[in-house]
Amino acid sequence: MDCAALKQIFAGDRLEDLTPAESTAFEAHLDACAACRESLAEAEGELDDLASQWAPPEGAELAWARVGRAVEAQGARGVARPSRSRAPALLAMAAGLLLAVGIGLLAVISNGQSGPNGSPNLTSQITPPVNPNPIRPPANPPSGAVTTPDEVTIEAGEGYEAVAELLDGGVVCVTVRPVG
Amino acid sequence: MSPAPNAPSDSDRRAQERAIDAGLVQRVLAGDRSAFGEIYERHRRKVFKIAYGMTRTEDDALDVVQETFLKAHRNLAKFEGRSALGTWLCQIATHQAIDLSRRRKVRKAEPLNERLVGEDKPGESARGKAQANELREALDRALGELSDKHRTVFVLYTVENLAYKEIAEVLGISLGTVMSRLFYARKNLQRKLAEFQGS
Numbered sequence: 497m498d499c500a501a502l503k504q505i506f507a508g509d510r511l512e513d514l515t516p517a518e519s520t521a522f523e524a525h526l527d528a529c530a531a532c533r534e535s536l537a538e539a540e541g542e543l544d545d546l547a548s549q550w551a552p553p554e555g556a557e558l559a560w561a562r563v564g565r566a567v568e569a570q571g572a573r574g575v576a577r578p579s580r581s582r583a584p585a586l587l588a589m590a591a592g593l594l595l596a597v598g599i600g601l602l603a604v605i606s607n608g609q610s611g612p613n614g615s616p617n618l619t620s621q622i623t624p625p626v627n628p629n630p631i632r633p634p635a636n637p638p639s640g641a642v643t644t645p646d647e648v649t650i651e652a653g654e655g656y657e658a659v660a661e662l663l664d665g666g667v668v669c670v671t672v673r674p675v676g
Numbered sequence: 677m678s679p680a681p682n683a684p685s686d687s688d689r690r691a692q693e694r695a696i697d698a699g700l701v702q703r704v705l706a707g708d709r710s711a712f713g714e715i716y717e718r719h720r721r722k723v724f725k726i727a728y729g730m731t732r733t734e735d736d737a738l739d740v741v742q743e744t745f746l747k748a749h750r751n752l753a754k755f756e757g758r759s760a761l762g763t764w765l766c767q768i769a770t771h772q773a774i775d776l777s778r779r780r781k782v783r784k785a786e787p788l789n790e791r792l793v794g795e796d797k798p799g800e801s802a803r804g805k806a807q808a809n810e811l812r813e814a815l816d817r818a819l820g821e822l823s824d825k826h827r828t829v830f831v832l833y834t835v836e837n838l839a840y841k842e843i844a845e846v847l848g849i850s851l852g853t854v855m856s857r858l859f860y861a862r863k864n865l866q867r868k869l870a871e872f873q874g875s
Contacts, residue, residue, distance in 0.1 A: 508863025
């Protein structure tokens with residue numbers, strides 16, 4: 497590219513975009529030619545005069561409000577993190593409970609004496625302890641929760657035994673397993 | 677308004693702005709949800725002006741602003757800081773505006789009114805103010821008659837005083853092409869303004 501080509505560009509007479517080769521030549525010539533840099537400065541002066549006359553609007557505040565709300569809502573979501581929902585944990589516990597109970601056996605529990613410390617008498621009988629503060633099933637249990645009545649009858653068949661463990665909050669964990 | 681990349685004060689200001697923005701980006705990525713609001717406040721007006729310059733209507737410009745910041749938030753983790761945050765936002769806004777303009781096809785610009793036009797200049801008489809407004813309106817109309825690519829470079833140059841290299845980076849074109857489009861836009865705008873003033 498020569499001075500004439502650059503002057504054509506600064507005069508605004510070049511409609512087409514520069515090719516990659518022309519772009520490289522343009523920058524190289526501009527770096528090397530003081531006269532062309534002076535021409536550029538003059539063209540920039542006219543450009544700045546024109547640019548100073550254009551004043552884009554600021555935008556109405558009412559309209560900005562809805563944009564601000566959308567951006568604020570997006571920003572409030574923060575960085576994506578793994579779900580901390582309790583539903584998966586409850587589902588896992590319920591599944592484990594059902595699996596333990598349903599190893600294919602059915603046991604009949606007769607009321608038995610509680611062992612020491614209020615724990616059930618564990619052999620092949622299961623007697624849920626008497627809970628002075630029974631936990632009422634929630635009206636709308638969360639997804640995955642399992643509610644049971646106060647008395648549970650589980651019968652372990654021949655060669656199997658049922659083991660119950662009283663957990664905090666009155667939850668009873670029942671495990672049916674082969675004897676020995 | 678011409679870019680002056682060698683001016684110390686301008687460079688210092690830009691470096692300071694970049695440092696503030698970089699800090700805000702880190703806070704957002706660290707989970708500070710208020711930091712993104714600060715980014716929005718710092719850059720929304722600039723983004724709006726670019727969007728308006730390209731879409732020609734206030735409603736569309738606000739849509740572009742909203743989509744720009746939503747997209748920026750979703751992709752903030754990918755922002756590497758090689759360019760200024762404002763330049764990155766300008767890039768997103770430019771592409772959003774171009775996409776919207778293409779979907780809208782031909783759209784007549786809203787007439788500027790007193791509410792939207794820039795602030796009153798001190799000492800400006802009523803007549804002077806009216807003439808200035810008419811000139812701005814004529815220039816705005818002339819801007820709307822430029823092609824998208826010529827209008828885009830002029831808006832980027834005017835709104836944020838972006839350097840030629842920054843404009844080239846935003847648009848993904850060469851420095852020479854930025855200048856050829858910019859000066860072509862200038863010539864056409866001058867011609868249309870001359871026609872307006874002649875009439």
